[in-house]
Amino acid sequence: EVQLVESGGGVVQPGGSLRLSCAASGFTFDDYAMHWVRQAPGKGLEWVSLISGDGGSTYYADSVKGRFTISRDNSKNSLYLQMNSLRTEDTALYYCAKDYGRHLPGFGMDVWGQGTTVTVSS
């Protein structure tokens, strides 16, 4: 069974840092690009970042560029999101998602985790 399980969320003060993790199973992890997508309470989906299967290419939303870093460890079938200089507007449920395109990203997500909650508050 294809599965994604996020962890690492929590409550952090503005300006603080947090590292999210996503454990993948049930598919050949390094064949697929991976995404982070977030959803603020009561709001819509916002794409955050994408990393290619080999980790060589990364993409970021303007709202997080320079503050967040996406990475992956293919030996551990794991995806990460390092979040620095956190702001109150970063408060959201963060989803890890698998791209549907094998080897080349299709820029769409066919498998989603259940999300991990990040709250930025003083």
Place this chain on the structure above:
Amino acid sequence: QSALTQPPSASGSPGQSVTISCTGTSSDVGGYNYVSWYQQHPGKAPKLMIYEVSKRPSGVPDRFSGSKSGNTASLTVSGLQAEDEADYYCSSYAGSNKGVVFGGGTKLTVL
């Protein structure tokens, strides 16, 4: 403000068809065939319903179809059923600088 524009709500009676639009620009929807549609029920993770404008993943009913004309993509749900009531989001690739952009979402109500 979302990069792609969707109507906030749509509705239809059981058995009817409803179409949800997703309007972008030539830099996203109009420039690439990487448009996807997602269904999200309350408290649940999104589910991919359409990818590459009009392709359906395995397991998605053929009542769901997608299309694109110029800078506007559309999702049509035919033969509406009660379980189709959900939020629907479109997304598109927007180039290497912007990555992926989402629409603001459309709440579909089955009357």
